[in-house]
Amino acid sequence: MMYLAVCGAAAFGALARHLTGLVATRLTGRSTLGTLLANVLGALLAGCIAGASLAWGLPSTWHVVVGTGFLGAYTTFSSWMVEAAAYLRDDEPIKMLLHVMGSTVLGTAAAALGLVTVVTLG
Template sequence: MTAVELFAVALAGGVGAVVRFVVDGLIRDHVRASYPVGTTVINVTGSFLLGLITALAVGAALSDDWRLIIGTGFLGGYTTFSTASFETVRLTQTGRYAAALANGLGMLVASVAAAALGYYLGSLSGS
């Protein structure tokens, strides 16, 4: 990896983190819930986009450099497994076991399904 690629991934990661912060704030402003809706939306949409980016890269519609910058950098900064894990523990600690299960397992299932859908749709561009 060149210094320019490293800088681009780092910059994209910072932008992704800022976008995550803004999207989460917008969701919190519009959806009043004790369930972490923002983190769920962010992780599922990020997984979808990563699936799409991966399929485009595999099909040579997107260069490996852009896959790295967008997938590792931007989407790595945008998605947040650590926050999801923390929120699952917090829900468990407050006795909200069904919400914790929905957050932990439900987000995992939804994220994998979204990634598969993104990959499928991205692979259609190579057909």
């Protein structure tokens, strides 16, 4: 049953990722913003799940289904790396560094915010 739950959550995560990318591209004309938004929101939610596990004893099944299933499909490391490589291909190393470092810093801050907020509320 756990496998089905993870698969179902992953299907919703993939759809949510696709929609996030469509909306971001429509609003800004840049697909890289969709990747950034998905990864930062995913990190925030992962931090919240980790915080709920610590503060409220959230069952590990939730962590697996939501964290691995939904967020695993929603966040997108491979797209992020392909975008970084494309900046290098286009001879834009500064944009590549900003893309990689900005995503790393924002994602880490979002995960920490989610974790600390939920633990503090708990």
